[in-house]
Amino acid sequence: MPTLTAVSSTRPVDCDWLIVPVLEDAEIDGGYGVVGEWLQPRLKRLREAGDLTGKPLELLDLRDLSDVPARRVLLTGLGKAGTVSLSGLEKSLTAAIRRISSKKVDHAALLLSEKCVAPAPLAQAAKIAALSTVVGSVGQGLYKSEPDRFPIQRMSIVAPASADVSAIQSAVEEGRILGEATNLTRELVNRPPEDVYPEVFADRAAQLAAEYGLECEEFDEARLREERMGAMLAVARGSDRPPRMVVVRRRGAADADAPWLALVGKGVTFDSGGLSLKPSDGMKTMKCDMAGAATVLGAMVAAARLKLPVNLIGLMGLVENMPSGRAYKLGDVLRARNGVTIEVHNTDAEGRLVLADVLSYAVDLGVSRIVDLATLTGSCVVALGEDVAGAFANDQPWCDAVLAAARRAGEDVWQLPMFDSYAEQLKSDVADLKNIGSRWGGSITAAKFLERFVAQTPWVHLDIAGPAFAESNKPHREGGASGAYVRTLVEAAKAFP
Ligand code: BES
Numbered sequence: 001m002p003t004l005t006a007v008s009s010t011r012p013v014d015c016d017w018l019i020v021p022v023l024e025d026a027e028i029d030g031g032y033g034v035v036g037e038w039l040q041p042r043l044k045r046l047r048e049a050g051d052l053t054g055k056p057l058e059l060l061d062l063r064d065l066s067d068v069p070a071r072r073v074l075l076t077g078l079g080k081a082g083t084v085s086l087s088g089l090e091k092s093l094t095a096a097i098r099r100i101s102s103k104k105v106d107h108a109a110l111l112l113s114e115k116c117v118a119p120a121p122l123a124q125a126a127k128i129a130a131l132s133t134v135v136g137s138v139g140q141g142l143y144k145s146e147p148d149r150f151p152i153q154r155m156s157i158v159a160p161a162s163a164d165v166s167a168i169q170s171a172v173e174e175g176r177i178l179g180e181a182t183n184l185t186r187e188l189v190n191r192p193p194e195d196v197y198p199e200v201f202a203d204r205a206a207q208l209a210a211e212y213g214l215e216c217e218e219f220d221e222a223r224l225r226e227e228r229m230g231a232m233l234a235v236a237r238g239s240d241r242p243p244r245m246v247v248v249r250r251r252g253a254a255d256a257d258a259p260w261l262a263l264v265g266k267g268v269t270f271d272s273g274g275l276s277l278k279p280s281d282g283m284k285t286m287k288c289d290m291a292g293a294a295t296v297l298g299a300m301v302a303a304a305r306l307k308l309p310v311n312l313i314g315l316m317g318l319v320e321n322m323p324s325g326r327a328y329k330l331g332d333v334l335r336a337r338n339g340v341t342i343e344v345h346n347t348d349a350e351g352r353l354v355l356a357d358v359l360s361y362a363v364d365l366g367v368s369r370i371v372d373l374a375t376l377t378g379s380c381v382v383a384l385g386e387d388v389a390g391a392f393a394n395d396q397p398w399c400d401a402v403l404a405a406a407r408r409a410g411e412d413v414w415q416l417p418m419f420d421s422y423a424e425q426l427k428s429d430v431a432d433l434k435n436i437g438s439r440w441g442g443s444i445t446a447a448k449f450l451e452r453f454v455a456q457t458p459w460v461h462l463d464i465a466g467p468a469f470a471e472s473n474k475p476h477r478e479g480g481a482s483g484a485y486v487r488t489l490v491e492a493a494k495a496f497p
């Protein structure tokens with residue numbers, strides 16, 4: 001992992017790559033000593049020649065330089081001054097880092113300028129710069145014989161002479177921790193289902209909990225049976241891999257009886273669809289179906305490393321959904337932990353069955369707020385696209401708090417309605433509920449199903465089926481797992497209660 005250091009621009013930066021964010025309609029502020037003197041006229045000439053516009057995601061590299069301390073310079077476009085959002089900045093910086101990390105880089109530097117991020121404070125930008133460095137230089141080629149990406153060894157984040165370098169350094173530290181937590185989530189999701197099944201995930205969680213001082217409890221099959229978690233156990237039945245529930249806690253609040261925030265994650269380590277088997281095309285990325293649980297684990301680790309002064313509990317329901325002679329069947333009636341009976345009409349609607357029991361367990365612990373994350377429905381991707389999570393809630397103030405946390409984190413979430421009329425679709429002739437609705441409004445009926453298991457506890461469900469995993473690379477982000485919403489959870493925890 002890279003060393004990340006905030007430095008003042010008063011010192012010359014001697015590096016292999018100097019990353020310089022550029023605006024469309026303004027030059028960055030001066031105060032960069034020898035670099036600035038070299039840079040300003042060069043940028044002007046490039047613009048005049050039409051080689052540089054500063055438009056978002058534009059990348060222009062200058063190589064074989066001799067009259068500047070950097071061996072190479074990479075210009076990365078941000079767009080118009082005053083309009084650059086933090087997520088826009090992140091995309092531009094990640095694009096730059098992805099570009100340079102295809103080869104080994106010993107020392108890179110990145111120029112931060114007030115003007116680039118205004119009106120956001122410089123420390124925010126420094127945090128994003130650190131995060132982008134950590135996330136952008138790690139790919140998904142975990143099993144390649146020849147690595148195609150190389151973590152940058154040293155990164156200097158160069159702040160203007162007027163900035164307080166130690167404040168910038170703490171922002172950089174926070175960005176690094178968030179970036180590493182994001183990469184942890186990405187790695188767990190990117191690993192294939194034969195390498196990450198419920199027991200493996202649970203072991204990894206226990207090991208991370210020990211490393212970062214979180215309490216950890218692991219529920220095996222017998223314990224899940226004792227807890228009457230009949231819906232989750234039914235999903236697990238078709239698989240040769242036994243299920244697990246992992247509960248990790250951080251007692252961070254000073255006050256002994258401070259309230260708890262529960263983070264709940266869907267951890268289907270592989271979703272074949274079960275007897276309602278998915279076609280190959282839809283199944284091939286279903287190692288991603290434990291992204292909710294991996295996001296919860298990433299956020300718990302980040303919260304521990306950031307020493308957040310809050311009581312946090314992470315609950316992960318881990319199962320593999322497979323067809324077999326023992327698999328749960330269509331028409332089966334399951335009894336969930338809270339006594340609600342469920343008629344199975346589709347074994348591919350398994351995530352809500354897993355969450356039903358885990359949510360009910362969280363409720364009985366007496367937590368004061370819940371957020372769950374799940375790659376729950378294709379329907380949510382149809383509604384909101386691949387880059388936006390759907391939010392569903394039984395309590396508007398708590399939903400507003402989670403949406404605000406997402407905004408601060410620079411992650412996109414959009415709330416969908418929870419009218420009672422949607423629940424009509426879940427009526428069963430033989431049981432309290434059936435596990436699917438009609439074709440229409442599928443992400444909402446799934447949320448209405450979950451609502452039956454949270455009692456009166458204020459709860460937000462985030463459907464991350466789109467943003468958790470991308471089929472292909474884009475310049476500003478790697479394909480595969482994204483680690484999205486780790487930061488939203490950390491922001492929500494920071495603001496709790
Ligand atoms: N894990 C899937 C949802 C999913 C789809 C995640 C695409 C990521 C990308 C979930 O278990 C599922 O299969 N949902 C079904 C529900 C349906 C049977 C009501 C779906 O969305 O088709």
Ligand code: MN
Nearest residue numbers: 271348349350
């Ligand atoms: Mn499914």
Ligand code: ZN
Nearest residue numbers: 268271289351
């Ligand atoms: Zn699933």
